[in-house]
Amino acid sequence: xxxxxxxxxxxxxxxxxxxxxxxxxxxxxxxxxxxxxxxxxxxxxxxxxxxxxxxxxxxxxxxxxxxxxxxxxxxxxxxxxxxxxxxxxxxxxxxxxxxxxxxxxxxxxxxxxxxxxxxxxxxxxxxxxxxxxxxxxxxxxxxxxxxxxxxxxxxxxxxxxxxxxxxxxxxxxxxxxxxxxxxxxxxxxxxxxxxxxxxxxxxxxxxxxxxxxxxxxxxxxxxxxxxxxxxxxxxxxxxxxxxxxxxxxxxxxxxxxxxxxxxxxxxxxxxxxxxxxxxxxxxxxxxxxxxxxxxxxxxxxxxxxxxxxxxxxxxxxxxxxxxxxxxxxxxxxxxxxxxxxxxxxxxxxxxxxxxxxxxxxxxxxxxxxxxxxxxxxxxxxxxxxxxxxxxxxxxxxxxxxxxxxxxxxxxxxxxxxxxxxxxxxxxxxxxxxxxxxxxxxxxxxxxxxxxxxxxxxxxxxxxxxxxxxxxxxxxxxxxxxxxxxxxxxxxxxxxxxxxxxxxxxxxxxxxxxxxxxxxxxxxxxxxxxxxxxxxxxxxxxxxxxxxxxxxxxxxxxx
Amino acid sequence: xxxxxxxxxxxxxxxxxxxxxxxxxxxxxxxxxxxxxxxxxxxxxxxxxxxxxxxxxxxxxxxxxxxxxxxxxxxxxxxxxxxxxxxxxxxxxxxxxxxxxxxxxxxxxxxxxxxxxxxxxxxxxxxxxxxxxxxxxxxxxxxxxxxxxxxxxxxxxxxxxxxxxxxxxxxxxxxxxxxxxxxxxxxxxxxxxxxxxxxxxxxxxxxxxxxxxxxxxxxxxxxxxxxxxxxxxxxxxxxxxxxxxxxxxxxxxxxxxxxxxxxxxxxxxxxxxxxxxxxxxxxxxxxxxxxxxxxxxxxxxxxxxxxxxxxxxxxxxxxxxxxxxxxxxxxxxxxxxxxxxxxxxxxxxxxxxxxxxxxxxxxxxxxxxxxxxxxxxxxxxxxxxxxxxxxxxxxxxxxxxxxxxxxxxxxxxxxxxxxxxxxxxxxxxxxxxxxxxx
Numbered sequence: 002x003x004x005x006x007x008x009x010x011x012x013x014x015x016x017x018x019x020x021x022x023x024x025x026x027x028x029x030x031x032x033x034x035x036x037x038x039x040x041x042x043x044x045x046x047x048x049x050x051x052x053x054x055x056x057x058x059x060x061x062x063x064x065x066x067x068x069x070x071x072x073x074x075x076x077x078x079x080x081x082x083x084x085x086x087x088x089x090x091x092x093x094x095x096x097x098x099x100x101x102x103x104x105x106x107x108x109x110x111x112x113x114x115x116x117x118x119x120x121x122x123x124x125x126x127x128x129x130x131x132x133x134x135x136x137x138x139x140x141x142x143x144x145x146x147x148x149x150x151x152x153x154x155x156x157x158x159x160x161x162x163x164x165x166x167x168x169x170x171x172x173x174x175x176x177x178x179x180x181x182x183x184x185x186x187x188x189x190x191x192x193x194x195x196x197x198x199x200x201x202x203x204x205x206x207x208x209x210x211x212x213x214x215x216x217x218x219x220x221x222x223x224x225x226x227x228x229x230x231x232x233x234x235x236x237x238x239x240x241x242x243x244x245x246x247x248x249x250x251x252x253x254x255x256x257x258x259x260x261x262x263x264x265x266x267x268x269x270x271x272x273x274x275x276x277x278x279x280x281x282x283x284x285x286x287x288x289x290x291x292x293x294x295x296x297x298x299x300x301x302x303x304x305x306x307x308x309x310x311x312x313x314x315x316x317x318x319x320x321x322x323x324x325x326x327x328x329x330x331x332x333x334x335x336x337x338x339x340x341x342x343x344x345x346x347x348x349x350x351x352x353x354x355x356x357x358x359x360x361x362x363x364x365x366x367x368x369x370x371x372x373x374x375x376x377x378x379x380x381x382x383x384x385x386x387x388x389x390x391x392x393x394x395x396x397x398x399x400x401x402x403x404x405x406x407x408x409x410x411x412x413x414x415x416x417x418x419x420x421x422x423x424x425x426x427x428x429x430x431x432x433x434x435x436x437x438x439x440x441x442x443x444x445x446x447x448x449x450x451x452x453x454x455x456x457x458x459x460x461x462x463x464x465x466x467x468x469x470x471x472x473x474x475x476x477x478x479x480x481x482x483x484x485x486x487x488x489x490x491x492x493x494x495x496x497x498x499x500x501x502x503x504x505x506x507x508x509x510x511x512x513x514x515x516x517x518x519x520x521x522x523x524x525x526x527x528x529x530x531x532x533x534x535x536x537x538x539x540x541x542x543x544x545x546x547x548x549x550x551x552x553x554x555x556x557x558x559x
Numbered sequence: 560x561x562x563x564x565x566x567x568x569x570x571x572x573x574x575x576x577x578x579x580x581x582x583x584x585x586x587x588x589x590x591x592x593x594x595x596x597x598x599x600x601x602x603x604x605x606x607x608x609x610x611x612x613x614x615x616x617x618x619x620x621x622x623x624x625x626x627x628x629x630x631x632x633x634x635x636x637x638x639x640x641x642x643x644x645x646x647x648x649x650x651x652x653x654x655x656x657x658x659x660x661x662x663x664x665x666x667x668x669x670x671x672x673x674x675x676x677x678x679x680x681x682x683x684x685x686x687x688x689x690x691x692x693x694x695x696x697x698x699x700x701x702x703x704x705x706x707x708x709x710x711x712x713x714x715x716x717x718x719x720x721x722x723x724x725x726x727x728x729x730x731x732x733x734x735x736x737x738x739x740x741x742x743x744x745x746x747x748x749x750x751x752x753x754x755x756x757x758x759x760x761x762x763x764x765x766x767x768x769x770x771x772x773x774x775x776x777x778x779x780x781x782x783x784x785x786x787x788x789x790x791x792x793x794x795x796x797x798x799x800x801x802x803x804x805x806x807x808x809x810x811x812x813x814x815x816x817x818x819x820x821x822x823x824x825x826x827x828x829x830x831x832x833x834x835x836x837x838x839x840x841x842x843x844x845x846x847x848x849x850x851x852x853x854x855x856x857x858x859x860x861x862x863x864x865x866x867x868x869x870x871x872x873x874x875x876x877x878x879x880x881x882x883x884x885x886x887x888x889x890x891x892x893x894x895x896x897x898x899x900x901x902x903x904x905x906x907x908x909x910x911x912x913x914x915x916x917x918x919x920x921x922x923x924x925x926x927x928x929x930x931x932x933x934x935x936x937x938x939x940x941x942x943x944x945x946x947x948x949x950x951x952x953x954x955x956x957x958x959x960x961x962x963x964x965x966x967x968x969x970x971x972x973x974x975x976x977x978x979x980x981x982x983x984x985x986x987x988x989x990x991x992x993x994x995x996x997x
Binding site (some may be wrong): 065067069070071073074075076077080081084085086087092093094095096099100101102103104123125126128129132133136152194195196197209320323326329330331332333334335336337338339344522523524525526527529530537540541 | 699708855857880893968
């Protein structure tokens, strides 16, 4: 079957195509060369006047795993207001802050997204994460395995194991958890909290292991690089939400020592201590540093006003934040000598000084950062806001007068502390396509996604040009997933099941000897049961593991 | 390139076999170190005398005599599935109760519930819901089994003896030989409040140190936990006795909790069998929260037996709500009172009961005049003959599966241990759904 998408205006930054009228051909789920003239076209879509982009990729969205499901369980009041009934194509579920898995897949697709990556997969909870992602239809997915407060790594660091051994452990973890990247959350801090420490700065020792967050960042960023994993180490830094943490974040950029590092939801880590209320924007300093450090990328974690829930692996910070919960409840967990989690419902209010300034700080970072290839559009779903707010966020970035109107409604003290309305920049469609497609795919190492070149997977979104960008990005005319039309006029017309993207770098399996001993001595589960197999993911016919290329292990380091 | 990291989990089982590292769904601990000997489809537990494990693996043997039944008469599987579908087709409001199954069975159950507009409730909900309410109303600090095993210096057990429901709790989690942080597990402080007639022998350390036991009638726990909470918060109480317990004993306990480095407060919600026990769980959560202002303390709500945690997890991600939910309106709704099996049957709101019980042959459907379809354990001896009985494979014995442990974090793979002609629950439910779509 040959499908022709005729005459759409194409934005494909991976090929430097910025609004060019082109035809695209799809065969067997892939974008193919223009066929010979005598080959019959099975189906043609007239896209004249339409905007065509690759399917969007959310590189940081909490869509599966323990903390997300705790949030679902604890917030029936939030879900009640957003039921999703059984329909011709879709199964029932519910939405808002933490949608059910089915509804998550449908709503992402209806917004033109064709992939989402769970950024905080606890290795010991990887099986649950994959089970939930397997029940998330249409979109592709993947997970970043969380390391950095796990006792095995911290013990390796205390024992001064060499980098090669750490690389083997990191690679083993990627295999065992079917992950595509490595994340570190409050490096060492989750462990420190278990020893009753309440803050941990970059150069402060974990009270038991005498290892600093800087040490952890150094070995993990290097391991990711040396194993050839495309996705840079995903870093949720120390001191999330703490006024003055901009200094920690700037130092963290330096701690990478030139290795690639991705600083996630950087908005939550860009706070100064100026002003009467000792809370101010660090956005300018952060953006300047990002512009300078080419090895650093970031996503924003923009907040939006309204009810949501924060789900994080950072139990230390979430315990601290529990007092701000709305409604007043919080779950904080210490997990399996592996990690932790904290789930705290939040309601961000535009008349609250801190919330209003957080909103402005996020937008300032977006607008002051020069390179959209290293800056990604996220709300840290659901922590800053549910992912369904992306079209609104896109309009804020693309439409200065719309943004200024929203700014004008903020808490006045917060307005006085922000430079946002002096920033004239408006993102272009091309830049939006970089942030939400080409850049994300490049960062993750998804060679056949996020672009519209020959051979790419036919994940394609078609919009009607509209100066109201929120409206435009809310309801795509068409979404194709692997060549199949799944959405028409913003509604699901077919349900498919996406793939799970992973990396499987080579490593020395000798590491399993130490791991087995560790599991047998200290754990409550067998090492073999810790591992999630590819068969488990494809079980039931709803999933499929795709192994993305690693550029081969670099030479062992001395 | 290295070899694949994942060897297959027990593909084809030889005739006589010793099978190591088997996961045991006998209780919510899901111990995964069980050695099973298999001889001509008969299973024997080799390396533990855990009564739950033995009861689980050694109860199922006479597979040859197991048939689906319609009105008590043996029937072909296809006929039984057709009959079940016919009953459901005419139901105004089906109720699917029991829900004792693994992840795959629960997924299929939710899909059937959606297709038929059914209401869902688990056989252990009366206990589980005490904890769910606490999460929904206040939240809590909790931890998982490996944290307790390595970190706890004080373990306070509320209500029962734990071992009756989780026989290997002390062996696996408390009296381990080594721990990760230079702590001698044998020196752990063990305390009980509850009973009053419970066997605390398992709480005696390998060194022979007896646990502290504060006997207390279960119904008096709200009073006692309330007093303990007040003392932990340094409040003065105008009495020197609470529910027959000297206040000084509780004060001593409060002091020990405050001075512990990492205390764990454990309870099995099933033991808290008194009205509004959720308020006591809430008090425990507040107590734990308060201790965390200065030191570390975690709750350890023990459950997971008969797949109750599994059902809640799968239901939460697929429907968006934990158990006691319903698809009657075409979208999921949650009502932990109205959607209980008892309420649905007693008020006549439900007119058909589907009872799912694949793990324990002794968990019977409730007495009801509503037409009943039982899909369950092959050894079930049903006293009241249901309209349809369809025996299905036992997860972790007859087919592979996945279940969630007590702590809601660790999901473990279950193995197929013997050849079986029994269909899986998923096959049966998908069959019924296909029949309904005809």
